[in-house]
Amino acid sequence: MAIEVRIPTILRSYTGGDKAVEGKGETLGDLFADLDTRHDGLRGRLVADDGALNRFVNVYLNDEDVRFLGGIETPVADGDVVTILPAVAGGAAQEMSAGGAAGG
Amino acid sequence: MLRIRQDLVDAIVEHARRDHPDEACGVILGPAGSDRPERFKAMLNAARSPTFFEFDSQDLFHLYREVDERDEEIVVIYHSHTATEAYPSRTDIQFGSLSPDSHWVLVSTRDPESVELRSFRIRDGEVDEEPVEVVAAAAPESSPSA
Numbered sequence: 736m737a738i739e740v741r742i743p744t745i746l747r748s749y750t751g752g753d754k755a756v757e758g759k760g761e762t763l764g765d766l767f768a769d770l771d772t773r774h775d776g777l778r779g780r781l782v783a784d785d786g787a788l789n790r791f792v793n794v795y796l797n798d799e800d801v802r803f804l805g806g807i808e809t810p811v812a813d814g815d816v817v818t819i820l821p822a823v824a825g826g827a828a829q830e831m832s833a834g835g836a837a838g839g
Numbered sequence: 840m841l842r843i844r845q846d847l848v849d850a851i852v853e854h855a856r857r858d859h860p861d862e863a864c865g866v867i868l869g870p871a872g873s874d875r876p877e878r879f880k881a882m883l884n885a886a887r888s889p890t891f892f893e894f895d896s897q898d899l900f901h902l903y904r905e906v907d908e909r910d911e912e913i914v915v916i917y918h919s920h921t922a923t924e925a926y927p928s929r930t931d932i933q934f935g936s937l938s939p940d941s942h943w944v945l946v947s948t949r950d951p952e953s954v955e956l957r958s959f960r961i962r963d964g965e966v967d968e969e970p971v972e973v974v975a976a977a978a979p980e981s982s983p984s985a
Binding site: 744745791792793795798800802818820821822823824825826827828829 | 862864882886888889890891892893894896897899900903916918920921922923927928929930931933934935937938939940
């Protein structure tokens with residue numbers, strides 16, 4: 736058994752087009768590091784420079800947003816399903832409000 | 840080019856006016872691979888802000904699940920600008936680049952008398968405006984309970 740990670744279209748260039756990949760780890764951070772060993776660069780699209788989750792993706796453990804669990808430290812286990820979705824956001828503001836760890 | 844029915848345009852504008860001065864947002868879904876907007880779905884702006892919108896994360900999760908189950912795609916992602924023109928901001932471009940397969944439709948509600956609706960493709964940080972062809976609304980379906 737492993738952890739299934741569902742990959743959104745925009746990130747499938749890192750998985751050879753696969754919609755889902757498998758990985759392992761004790762926490763979400765471990766899992767992303769493990770995935771990065773086989774899908775080079777994927778972690779950089781999920782985790783910001785400060786080590787927190789990137790503002791531009793939503794990550795769900797089973798069906799719950801991990802921001803309401805433990806963020807990047809959220810414990811994961813065999814049989815869990817992690818879903819990554821691109822955040823849908825925007826608006827007239829030219830800069831995102833403070834607190835949103837924007838990458839750009 | 841975005842080809843869209845008049846009733847769907849009307850639904851976007853109506854939603855935008857209703858939520859003014861906060862930004863309104865939503866999607867129009869269509870059969871996967873069709874590029875044909877058919878099913879209007881207003882979304883909650885979790886930011887409830889006049890200058891920012893964001894789909895609620897739980898709503899987003901359910902939206903994607905529904906789209907998968909019904910073999911649909913998100914053809915249009917729309918939102919309003921309530922004091923400025925209907926043109927993608929830098930924030931729109933950052934987030935829009937994550938959904939390059941959807942038409943990014945903006946409507947401005949700065950003028951209550953006129954409708955300003957434009958459509959864009961946003962890819963890799965580049966904005967391309969595209970023509971919008973509005974077609975007549977489909978004949979109303981008969982009510983299933985009738």
